[in-house]
Amino acid sequence: MLEVVKSSQQLIKESNMRLVFRLIHKNGCISRADIKKITGLSATTVSSLVEALMADGLVEECGVKDSNTSGRKAVLLQVCADGGYFVGLDIRKNRIVADAFALDFTSVFHTEVPIVKGQKIAMGILHAIGMVSRNRRILGVTMGVPGVIDTKNNRLLSSTVLDAEDARDVYQTVSEAMPDVRVILKNNSGLVAYAEKEFGADEQVKNLVSIDIDDGVGAGILIDGKIYDGSGMAGEFGHISVDFNGERCQCGNYGCLELVASIPAILRKTDCFSMDELLKKLEANDKKAEEAVSSTAKALAFGVNNIVNLIDPEFIVVGGQIRTLGEFLLEPLKQCFDEISLIKDKYIRYSVLQGNPVTMGGAKVVFDSIFGI
Secondary structure: OHHHHHHHHHHHHHHHHHHHHHHHHHHOOEEHHHHHHHHOOOHHHHHHHHHHHHHOOOEEEEEEOOOOOOOOOOEEEEEOHHHOEEEEEEEOOOEEEEEEEEOOOOEEEEEEEEOOOOOOHHHHHHHHHHHHOOOOOEEEEEEEEOOEEEOOOOEEEEOOOOOHHHHOOHHHHHHHHOOOOEEEEEEHHHHHHHHHHHHOOOOOOOOEEEEEEOOOEEEEEEEOOEEOOOOOOOOOHHHOEOOOOOOEOOOOOEOEOHHHHOHHHHHHHHOOOOHHHHHHHHHOOOHHHHHHHHHHHHHHHHHHHHHHHHHOOOEEEEEOHHHHHOHHHHHHHHHHHHHHOOOOOOEEEEOOOOOOHHHHHHHHHHHHHHHOO
16 A cells, blocks of 8 residues: 555656646746746745756756845746757658757757668667767657558558668667667657647647658648557558559559659659759749649649548648749649638648758657656
């Protein structure tokens, strides 16, 4: 019985500590007295929790509160930016992108590690984390992968971008190598959607879909502010069929959206080597380029309409390299969507995020997982 009571008390203490930390993180600078007023906790409890956070290097004093009254001024508290770091990893076809973020979510380090043929992807991930974590206290790591994840067992089941066999056990390998660090495995498109909610232009929105178009085509789904994973298949937007008589995809389906709207597919259709080259052709009114982008926009509009009909998000965000095409793609996408959709005013826009949304979203996901935000 004593064991149960002690465990309950410890859980309450940890919950209250996360609550106090969240307030300090959200407010920038806040006094112990203000924390007491907001939380309803006793002054003794607040002082004890703050001391524990300071001892752990997560919180520090940052001056005193302005006051018109005489007497002792309240000491203000803030998050200690270098008290811990969070790593977001974007695992792509040929390389691993890693970014480290401080507690105040400033970006402090960036690196890219090539994926070596014949080497397990987990080895490249550990190498990237090692480069990022030098002289830094890493609290959490999130790996974003383009593929279907077994969410119960944290295993990559399949991917049309990565060699799934080489990447299957990345979670197990990394978590075993870093036993004191919170490790999370997520589909990269889900992390993009989370970054849109946390750092985008519409932070109050809770239900959105973020379409990510790069080497592949994926969609991150946010419902009530949380990433919707389903049982691992949610967000496989690139494998919606837009042409039943089309080419067969690696997934086994025919006419998948990824075959016509991914960056490699668009470049093949236009005989271009890069998106910048394609943009120049569009600016020069190249007919072949215009027709290819128009057909891509039409295919995307059909896919977007399917999403809207199923879950009716507040808005759709389009991100990834596809943004290079600007209004050449966005306007025909909106026009075609309006022609076929039951809802004519659905908000479709490009992402306004700067930096890598996969690593940003990943770092914030693991941050929130630890501190319960």
